[in-house]
Amino acid sequence: MSDSSAVHGAVAEVHPHEHPSYQRHHFETIEQQFDTTNFAMWLFLLTEIMFFGGLFTAYLIMRNWYYPAFVEASHQLNVGWGTANTAVLITSSFTMAMGVWNAELRRKGGLVLCLVLTFILGLAFLGIKTIEYHEKWEKYHIPGIRYSESAFLNPASDPEVHKSYPDDKPLAPDMAAHTEMYFFLYFAMTGMHALHMIIGIAILGFMIFRARAGAYTTGHVTFVENFGLYWHFVDIIWIFLFPLLYLISRHQ
Amino acid sequence: MSAPTIVSLPDQSTARIPKVNFLTKENGLLSWLLTGDHKRIATLYLISITFFFFIGGALAGLIRLELLTPQTDLMAADTYNKVFTMHGVIMVFFFLVPSVPATIGNFVIPLMVGAKDLALPKINLLSWYLYVIAGCMAIYTMAAGGVDTGWTFTTPLSTHYLNTHVISTGLAIFVAGFSSIFTGLNFIVTIHKMRCPGMTWFRLPLFVWSNYAASILMVLGTPVLAITLVLVVLERTVGIGVFDPAKGGDPLLFQHLFWFYSHPAVYIMILPGMGVISEVVSTFSRKRVFGYTAVAFSSVAIAVFGFFVWAHHMFIMGISNYAALVFSLLTMLVAVPSAIKIFNWAFTLYKGSITFETPMLYAFGFMGLFTIGGMTGVFLGSTGTDIHLTETYFIVAHFHFVMVGGMLMAFLSGIHFWWPKWTGRMYPEKISQLAAVVTFIGFNFTFFPQFILGTLGMPRRYAAYPPEFQVLNVFSTAGASILGVGYLLPILYLTWSLKYGAIAGNNPWQATGLEWQIQSPPLTENFPAIPIMDHEAYDYEWLEHEQQKEVASVG
Amino acid sequence: MSEQARHENENHEHHIVSPIIYLAVGAALLFGTGLTVAVSYIDLGVFNPIIALGIAVVKATLVVLFFMHVKYSTKLTKLTVLAGIFVFLALIGMTLADYISRAWGRW
Numbered sequence A: 001m002s003d004s005s006a007v008h009g010a011v012a013e014v015h016p017h018e019h020p021s022y023q024r025h026h027f028e029t030i031e032q033q034f035d036t037t038n039f040a041m042w043l044f045l046l047t048e049i050m051f052f053g054g055l056f057t058a059y060l061i062m063r064n065w066y067y068p069a070f071v072e073a074s075h076q077l078n079v080g081w082g083t084a085n086t087a088v089l090i091t092s093s094f095t096m097a098m099g100v101w102n103a104e105l106r107r108k109g110g111l112v113l114c115l116v117l118t119f120i121l122g123l124a125f126l127g128i129k130t131i132e133y134h135e136k137w138e139k140y141h142i143p144g145i146r147y148s149e150s151a152f153l154n155p156a157s158d159p160e161v162h163k164s165y166p167d168d169k170p171l172a173p174d175m176a177a178h179t180e181m182y183f184f185l186y187f188a189m190t191g192m193h194a195l196h197m198i199i200g201i202a203i204l205g206f207m208i209f210r211a212r213a214g215a216y217t218t219g220h221v222t223f224v225e226n227f228g229l230y231w232h233f234v235d236i237i238w239i240f241l242f243p244l245l246y247l248i249s250r251h252q
Numbered sequence B: 001m002s003a004p005t006i007v008s009l010p011d012q013s014t015a016r017i018p019k020v021n022f023l024t025k026e027n028g029l030l031s032w033l034l035t036g037d038h039k040r041i042a043t044l045y046l047i048s049i050t051f052f053f054f055i056g057g058a059l060a061g062l063i064r065l066e067l068l069t070p071q072t073d074l075m076a077a078d079t080y081n082k083v084f085t086m087h088g089v090i091m092v093f094f095f096l097v098p099s100v101p102a103t104i105g106n107f108v109i110p111l112m113v114g115a116k117d118l119a120l121p122k123i124n125l126l127s128w129y130l131y132v133i134a135g136c137m138a139i140y141t142m143a144a145g146g147v148d149t150g151w152t153f154t155t156p157l158s159t160h161y162l163n164t165h166v167i168s169t170g171l172a173i174f175v176a177g178f179s180s181i182f183t184g185l186n187f188i189v190t191i192h193k194m195r196c197p198g199m200t201w202f203r204l205p206l207f208v209w210s211n212y213a214a215s216i217l218m219v220l221g222t223p224v225l226a227i228t229l230v231l232v233v234l235e236r237t238v239g240i241g242v243f244d245p246a247k248g249g250d251p252l253l254f255q256h257l258f259w260f261y262s263h264p265a266v267y268i269m270i271l272p273g274m275g276v277i278s279e280v281v282s283t284f285s286r287k288r289v290f291g292y293t294a295v296a297f298s299s300v301a302i303a304v305f306g307f308f309v310w311a312h313h314m315f316i317m318g319i320s321n322y323a324a325l326v327f328s329l330l331t332m333l334v335a336v337p338s339a340i341k342i343f344n345w346a347f348t349l350y351k352g353s354i355t356f357e358t359p360m361l362y363a364f365g366f367m368g369l370f371t372i373g374g375m376t377g378v379f380l381g382s383t384g385t386d387i388h389l390t391e392t393y394f395i396v397a398h399f400h401f402v403m404v405g406g407m408l409m410a411f412l413s414g415i416h417f418w419w420p421k422w423t424g425r426m427y428p429e430k431i432s433q434l435a436a437v438v439t440f441i442g443f444n445f446t447f448f449p450q451f452i453l454g455t456l457g458m459p460r461r462y463a464a465y466p467p468e469f470q471v472l473n474v475f476s477t478a479g480a481s482i483l484g485v486g487y488l489l490p491i492l493y494l495t496w497s498l499k500y501g502a503i504a505g506n507n508p509w510q511a512t513g514l515e516w517q518i519q520s521p522p523l524t525e526n527f528p529a530i531p532i533m534d535h536e537a538y539d540y541e542w543l544e545h546e547q548q549k550e551v552a553s554v555g
Numbered sequence C: 001m002s003e004q005a006r007h008e009n010e011n012h013e014h015h016i017v018s019p020i021i022y023l024a025v026g027a028a029l030l031f032g033t034g035l036t037v038a039v040s041y042i043d044l045g046v047f048n049p050i051i052a053l054g055i056a057v058v059k060a061t062l063v064v065l066f067f068m069h070v071k072y073s074t075k076l077t078k079l080t081v082l083a084g085i086f087v088f089l090a091l092i093g094m095t096l097a098d099y100i101s102r103a104w105g106r107w
Helices: A009-014 A030-065 A067-074 A079-104 A108-138 A159-164 A173-177 A179-212 A222-247 B029-033 B038-066 B077-113 B121-143 B157-161 B166-193 B206-237 B251-285 B292-306 B321-349 B358-381 B383-389 B393-423 B429-456 B467-500 B540-552 C002-009 C019-040 C047-067 C075-102
Strands: none
Touching: A030 A067, A030 A179, A030 A222, A030 B166, A030 B206, A030 B251, A030 C075, A067 A173, A067 A179, A079 A108, A079 A222, A079 C019, A079 C047, A108 A179, A173 A179, A179 A222, A179 B206, A222 C019, A222 C047, B038 B077, B038 B121, B038 B393, B038 B467, B077 B121, B077 B166, B077 B206, B077 B251, B077 B393, B121 B166, B157 B206, B166 B206, B206 B251, B206 B292, B206 C075, B251 B292, B251 B321, B251 B358, B251 B393, B251 C075, B292 B321, B321 B358, B321 B383, B321 C075, B358 B383, B358 B393, B358 B429, B383 B429, B393 B429, B393 B467, B429 B467, C019 C047
């Protein structure tokens, strides 16, 4: 860090101590910079909590109003894929946390490996989501665009689901119409979540390049740490989406 | 016979604007468009919001012109709907919400906490760009034919019954919302993490406390507006029915989500203005603010309570009686911290050495008009009276009293107060005092009749009205033309002052506060050395001591 | 001045969490996932949603405390997290309160 006093000529008079080259001029110490950006990231996550909050509110209200429709519609979701996705995302949170640890210990190889694993797991999550969405498309469960209530007016017409949920009764036509609301909220919530995953994966791709160039293993772990916060937050959203959409309505 | 004044300017024959300051440090368009300097960003914001203020103001002029006569003769009813909608959208989202925080707040908060810049300068610049993008989208919407849902986008009208540009307006507000979020986020982080040594929380100027409280609201409330707008856009495009009764949705769900932000939004708008008033009242009574702790905590209390009262906008919309009861009670509670502030300012004035420079005139206007507006808010918070008064001109008068009589006056007070610091020049005092008085008179003529119209039963958002309401409407429009003059004058003389105003020097108001101890305009890095705060806020003895030291050290 | 700032800012140690903890938390999360899926197959009536959300809250808490380092963070960070959760619950709670109380009739 011997170049810092040459680069920050005038500032060095005011700050006789050396500071790392990645410290911005308006911060007094690198700890202040780290604390500040960390706090800023947490505040951003608060905005994300409130952003998803609106969707959770809508879901809880509509489920309360149209309980039979929501129960039967949720039976169309494959618990196996949902569980697999949850496991994938939890593992990716683990690899992300390990990535931060590697960055803190300045282990470039470990960091890159962890970031790559997180990246792959993220893609795996999206892949499984694609399979699930495709299945919805095939079965005409895309609200507003390609929707059929036949599976709810007559559960026997959908043998796969009917086998897992033999107690599902045919819904009255007006209640069956509300199953579309369920799928709208399903796609809105998982879609918004998937959008956040896509953004995260894109940033991960960028980070892998920078990590390989050694950008995060010089002691400047802020970016990795703060991105880790974002990634864990997206995981937490899914931790709640999974039971709410897939699990709580399995029985009448 | 000149009125007493605390203005203390340097000798004009020898005074010069400091050669090196944030305005002259770098030149060229890119140095402005890619700046990280909070003061330059504040200047960019000031220009942008002034632009939108005048568009919103022109729309207000059109509204008042139409309402001169009971018939819809100036414009078709549909057009009138578009005019008041765009007036509301622009004034709320593109003027009031960013007004004090993004201009004065951006400029002054780092100076007040003793920092070189805000915590996140690039996010600050991003915030301005988002504002500009949102503004362009709003202008596009107007050019493409406008939207006529009312600024509150009430469903199912906005989702199912109109063919106007709801989606583009919704997206414009979405983007503007993120501009607001990033400003608030920046302020919270700066105030927590960038205070200079010795600057404890209770030595901060009250302007900082107010902006801190408003920033909490921005960060936690605005995202809910964002998701609400997304749902409206999805409802209009895909047609799901979450707000459509015919498909089993609930229009009230929209309103719950919308007002969950929009009520805190009114506190986002007023709190920074209250912060300005604290600074101005203290400076122009030469007295520390009475009950500093109470004012500081009341700002935070307004922010916290402000989250729990939103359904008072929905009393007649179909919420349950029990919910109405709870929200009404909480609304009564939220009035208390605001009243505490008014009391504290009044006690600050008591036995102070009051002078009547322009910022103080606007502050007096604020205190009177905000009190009236706030009290009428309490009438509206009581469900019984609200049933009669809601959706009438009483509501229109109420929110214009608090927003225009309150917030806009506070904004103008702040602009005049910090103008010397910002530009290094004083505005012309006499004409600005005249403008303040003209504004006050015009405001009262415009909006006081509207309280009467409301109690008499004239509904809001109507282009045509029963003829018996015409006299009061004509009064109101006459007042609006006076008000318009009052708002045009500052543009003219403030622009004039940029070239011909008296040189202000460091501390023309002899105010306490770190921002007044540095040059005007400030250096890009604000302070040559990071200050150490060793005295309380509003410490006029300390200031006197400093001034004596200055005199003693010459020669 | 710089010394002062450094002392103020080094109030919290930049604690490096050990991979053992991460492993343990990760395992607990996966176990929790399996548990919540298994319990969902049993019909417990009204307790199904309660248990499922309860397990989700525990999992989320583990992620927040350990993966996101909140357990080792400043009081400010902890307060920030709590503030977010509080306002989130206020939104959902008070809105739902309106919807649920509509069924109670008009007084």
